[in-house]
Amino acid sequence: MTTAQSSDMRFFAGLALRLSGLIILLLALVYFAGQVKEAIGFDVMPHNEEMMHKLILLGLIAYILLTALPFVPGAEIGMTLLTVFGAKIAPLIYLATILSLLLAYSVGRIVSLEKTARYLRRTGLVKLPCFLETLCQAPKEDRPHVLIESTGHPALRRLALYRYVALALLINMPGNALVGGGGGLSFAAGLSDVFTLPKVLLSICIAVLPVPLAVFLFGV
Numbered sequence: 001m002t003t004a005q006s007s008d009m010r011f012f013a014g015l016a017l018r019l020s021g022l023i024i025l026l027l028a029l030v031y032f033a034g035q036v037k038e039a040i041g042f043d044v045m046p047h048n049e050e051m052m053h054k055l056i057l058l059g060l061i062a063y064i065l066l067t068a069l070p071f072v073p074g075a076e077i078g079m080t081l082l083t084v085f086g087a088k089i090a091p092l093i094y095l096a097t098i099l100s101l102l103l104a105y106s107v108g109r110i111v112s113l114e115k116t117a118r119y120l121r122r123t124g125l126v127k128l129p130c131f132l133e134t135l136c137q138a139p140k141e142d143r144p145h146v147l148i149e150s151t152g153h154p155a156l157r158r159l160a161l162y163r164y165v166a167l168a169l170l171i172n173m174p175g176n177a178l179v180g181g182g183g184g185l186s187f188a189a190g191l192s193d194v195f196t197l198p199k200v201l202l203s204i205c206i207a208v209l210p211v212p213l214a215v216f217l218f219g220v
Contacts (some may be wrong), residue, residue, distance in 0.1 A: 058084055059068065060096045067100040067109070070184030075211065082215050090216035097208045098201075101186040103172070105200055110192020116191060135192065143194045164199050168207035182208075 067074030078093050115124050117132040138146045148161060167189055171182045180188060188203070189195040 007141060021220040043118070052085075056089065056092070059072070059085070060092060063093070063105065064096050064100040065103035065179075068104040068183045068186075069138065070104075070180050070187055072181050072183055074182050078211070082212075087215050087219050094208060098204055101182050101208070102201065103202045104183040104186035105190040105195070105197075105204075108187040109193065111187075111191060112195075113191060132191075140193060143192060148191065163195065164203045166197070167200070168203040171204065173209040200205065 063074070063077055063081060066072050066077055074097065078097060081093060082090060113136040114131055117136065120129040120132070135143055135146055144163065147163065159165040167185060170176055170185050176182065176185065184199070189200060
């Protein structure tokens, strides 16, 4: 094993460990939030309606900002909010998720590929910065081909031909925080400059719909 491969493995092993701890913490928060809700009767009443609206607004703002960050398990955060506030908030969670992923995509469109590659090199990664540098040097019209050729497995290469379908599947995949989460994937889509805004918006709307819709129809 080369030094570069060993460095990449240590980085991803540490990342996986931190993500596992974060997911365990979020699941614990879901459980205890449900217990607290039952204990104090956390429902909207005339005397606490204003406070509840403020809590929901603050929760949604925090959710949008956190879910836009790479490697943050936004689905678990969304489920925590659904557990605390109930299924009636599912449409707001759906819209907030769309806004969050669009925010990550927009930031990716603004950020420079070259600067991102240099930053990743400083973190100790090797392969990903090299790939970004190769992508940066390729003309915009050739970048989809570069992305397709970068996938080694034939099945993944065929899927990469339909990059918007692939993006939607990855965003909706359980445990996608290990590959960047919804925010990281959307950021990467914007960074690559091969995903157009209307199609990204449609992909995101479809990808994040199943869970909020199921919760809205059938409850948490």
